Amino acid sequence: MRILQLFLNFIIIYHLINTQMILKNWIFYIINLTLLLSGCAYLSYSTYPEPPTYHHSKDLKTVTFNLPYNNQLSGERIDSILTTLPGRLFYTNYFEEISDDSLRAELSRIMKQELTGQQINIYTLAKVSSTKTSTILTFSEDSLTLKKIADELMFLYGDPARESLTSLSPNGANITIEELKNLNLLLPCAGVTLPKRANLLPNAPRPYRSGIHRGIDFPASYGSEVRSVLDGIVIQATHGYREISPELRESFLIKARKIGRTPHDVYNHITLGRSITIDHGMYLIPGKRIISVYSHLSQIDDHIQAGTAVVQGEIIGLSGNSGTRDGSIGSLNNAHLHFELIIQDKRGESYLGQGLEYEELYNLLTGIFHN
Numbered sequence: 001m002r003i004l005q006l007f008l009n010f011i012i013i014y015h016l017i018n019t020q021m022i023l024k025n026w027i028f029y030i031i032n033l034t035l036l037l038s039g040c041a042y043l044s045y046s047t048y049p050e051p052p053t054y055h056h057s058k059d060l061k062t063v064t065f066n067l068p069y070n071n072q073l074s075g076e077r078i079d080s081i082l083t084t085l086p087g088r089l090f091y092t093n094y095f096e097e098i099s100d101d102s103l104r105a106e107l108s109r110i111m112k113q114e115l116t117g118q119q120i121n122i123y124t125l126a127k128v129s130s131t132k133t134s135t136i137l138t139f140s141e142d143s144l145t146l147k148k149i150a151d152e153l154m155f156l157y158g159d160p161a162r163e164s165l166t167s168l169s170p171n172g173a174n175i176t177i178e179e180l181k182n183l184n185l186l187l188p189c190a191g192v193t194l195p196k197r198a199n200l201l202p203n204a205p206r207p208y209r210s211g212i213h214r215g216i217d218f219p220a221s222y223g224s225e226v227r228s229v230l231d232g233i234v235i236q237a238t239h240g241y242r243e244i245s246p247e248l249r250e251s252f253l254i255k256a257r258k259i260g261r262t263p264h265d266v267y268n269h270i271t272l273g274r275s276i277t278i279d280h281g282m283y284l285i286p287g288k289r290i291i292s293v294y295s296h297l298s299q300i301d302d303h304i305q306a307g308t309a310v311v312q313g314e315i316i317g318l319s320g321n322s323g324t325r326d327g328s329i330g331s332l333n334n335a336h337l338h339f340e341l342i343i344q345d346k347r348g349e350s351y352l353g354q355g356l357e358y359e360e361l362y363n364l365l366t367g368i369f370h371n
């Protein structure tokens, strides 16, 4: 139906132009009204045969529309012009560092959804100017707000292989939720509570990379003290970790994406960054071995070496963003503590919360972590 209307509009405008009657608005309005009454709301927009062209400034601060005709502009008309912005393409500017086109488009879509859902106004009309043939509208764009939202999305989804893609073993450990409930873990950062968002917890789906998150991302700001959640013995502490260039890092991630999962070497030596692994023995859950992993650290305490005995609550290092893209470019953004608890037995190994539904998982975690 809309195509038919557009076609009719086109015929009318073509006719008007050809007969030099464009200024005789009464004909136009009669036809317009007739078509409007017949349900053709689109015609009110058809004063412009084509959507206005727009230009997005490189610094992402303004958008300029060039309308084909000099015209009186109502507030409604200005709003409708803004709706012509193709958000999916538009917001991708904020995800340029993502090499996967489909992921970029998906994040842009989520971003537009968030803006609409929260009714955030991003554009303000900053300037109207006109020439004989065109009207130019300049909107300033709230790039700070957009960047903030984009950064949050990048943090959650942006780096396809930042976290593990792999289940640790096909079978997993033979462990019940009842056994896990007996664990008594200290929160790994003082004053940082367990995150609620499913995306920061184990099992968070990462559909674009066919993967799952096997740890908990505690929102610890850069340099927060990190402490051992249990007594244990240090297995490894990568004091000597050095960031690789973002390009080399990305090249490893591309390979990971190509094979459909993050290989252990890339996971352990690139994406975890500076990390500590601690063995907590086999007495907490009889017959099962438990280890904990603390990653993306900015610093590891000097005394933390393989073989060091640590007690629950002992400070082992400082949080950071090593191993992340931000870490590799020397930025302090997106620091957090990625923490894992791994349970091993004869059958295999599982991460804490593996396979649990969100409600059950969150209840389990709130039950076993304490301050």
Ligand SMILES: [Zn+2]
Binding pocket: 163, 213, 215, 216, 217, 338, 339
């Ligand atoms: Zn994580």
